[in-house]
Amino acid sequence: MSKRIEVNDLNVYYSKFKAVEGVSMVIEPRSVTAFIGPSGCGKSTFIRTLNRMHEVIPGAYVEGEVLIDGDDLYGPGVDPVLVRRQVGMVFQRPNPFPTMSIRDNVLAGVKLNNRRISKTDADELVEKSLQGANLWNEVKDRLERPGSSISGGQQQRLCIARAIAVEPEVILMDEPCSALDPISTLAIEDLIEELKKDYTIVIVTHNMQQASRVSDKTAFFNIAGTGKPGKLIEYDDTSVIFSNPSVKDTEDYVSGKFG
Numbered sequence: 001m002s003k004r005i006e007v008n009d010l011n012v013y014y015s016k017f018k019a020v021e022g023v024s025m026v027i028e029p030r031s032v033t034a035f036i037g038p039s040g041c042g043k044s045t046f047i048r049t050l051n052r053m054h055e056v057i058p059g060a061y062v063e064g065e066v067l068i069d070g071d072d073l074y075g076p077g078v079d080p081v082l083v084r085r086q087v088g089m090v091f092q093r094p095n096p097f098p099t100m101s102i103r104d105n106v107l108a109g110v111k112l113n114n115r116r117i118s119k120t121d122a123d124e125l126v127e128k129s130l131q132g133a134n135l136w137n138e139v140k141d142r143l144e145r146p147g148s149s150i151s152g153g154q155q156q157r158l159c160i161a162r163a164i165a166v167e168p169e170v171i172l173m174d175e176p177c178s179a180l181d182p183i184s185t186l187a188i189e190d191l192i193e194e195l196k197k198d199y200t201i202v203i204v205t206h207n208m209q210q211a212s213r214v215s216d217k218t219a220f221f222n223i224a225g226t227g228k229p230g231k232l233i234e235y236d237d238t239s240v241i242f243s244n245p246s247v248k249d250t251e252d253y254v255s256g257k258f259g
Contacts, residue, residue, distance in 0.1 A: 002029040002200040003069045003086075003169040005050065010064035011229075012045055014057060019045045021229035023064075025219060032192060032201045034211035034238065037221035037253065042230020043204045046221070047172050050202065051087035052080040068170065085113060088163035092175040094155035096147030096162070102139050105147040105158055106130060109166040125165055133161035134191050153184025157191065164195075171195065173203040177210065189214050208254055212242050220250045 005027040012020040020042040027033045035043040048054040049062055052073060066073045073083050096105045106126045110117060117125065126143065130136040135157040139150060147158055156176060163171055173192075177185040192201060192214050205211050211218055218241040220234045234241065234250045245251045252258055 002196075002198060004029050005170065005200060005202075006065070006067040006070075007050075008065040008067070010046070010049065010062055010066065012042070012049055012054065012062050013060065015059035018229040020049075021231050023232045025232065025235050027200060027202060027217070029200050030196055030198070031216045032196050032203060032214050034215035034218045035202065035204045035221060036206070036208065036211050036218060037230070037233075038223070038258070039206075040230070041221040041223040043221050044174050045230070047174055047202055047204050048089075050170070050172055051084050051089055053084065053089060055080060081113075085109075085166050086168055087170040087172060088166065088168035089172045089174070090156070090159050090163055090176050093179045094152055094159055096155050096158050098146060098148035100147055101144045102147050102150070102158060103143040106161050106165050109162055113166060129161040129165040130158075132164050132195070133157040134187065134194065135161055151184070153180050153187055156180060156184070156188060160188075160191065160195075164199075168199070170200045170202070173201065175204050175206065178206065185210070208242075208256075212238055218242070220245075220247075220253060222249055222253070 007023055007025050010023045011018060023046060035047060037043050045054060050066060054060045062074060097108060100108065103126050106129050107122055127136060130139065135154060138154060147155065177188050180188065189210065195201060215238045217236065218238045219232055220241060221230050222233045223230050234245055234247045241250060242254055245254065
């Protein structure tokens with residue numbers, strides 16, 4: 001299922017403001033890529049261009065290419081809704097639909113895409129998705145309870161189950177553990193390790209230990225100053241970024257000298 005992502009000279013704008021400048025990178029299938037860097041350097045903006053989520057902000061647009069297995073996400077006639085079905089997203093704070101049951105939360109994306117599904121198929125999909133999010137055993141006896149009735153860490157895994165229920169090929173995670181306690185964080189990290197067997201995963205994180213634990217490759221973004229665009233400074237194997245980076249700013253950031 002997982003796909004190769006190729007980004008070529010991408011610039012991201014919000015109206016006249018250039019938020020991200022000149023990013024080029026290749027993200028391999030069945031891998032975890034971490035985006036790190038100080039606040040305001042364009043990490044979250046850039047990850048949202050990988051499924052056109054940034055376009056929900058009026059005036060946002062890009063220059064350059066984002067290719068998934070050679071298909072340009074920004075090509076003429078490409079439907080952003082179909083892009084978002086192919087490239088799922090998990091946000092910083094768990095956001096299950098509070099009035100929906102756990103079961104209906106898992107099926108929400110499927111129903112939003114107007115897919116007709118029998119009760120038997122729906123039951124199988126709910127179980128499969130919750131198993132995939134390592135949540136089934138914890139909630140299987142309370143599927144009709146509200147999605148908001150479970151813990152924060154469980155809610156985040158429920159959001160991951162909702163994302164994988166529509167069978168995407170790429171999963172984007174924008175600081176998925178920043179609102180969670182250490183035990184829940186560890187559960188999400190273990191889950192990421194499992195999910196990369198089937199998906200291409202991209203994660204934004206401010207946690208250096210997390211980036212070093214879960215990712216195969218790491219991209220360091222930085223910004224020259226307020227009002228300047230964020231830029232990709234260095235992109236390499238995670239072991240290289242954390243032990244022998246080639247750029248001094250990268251070394252200073254991962255060692256905690258700034259940020």
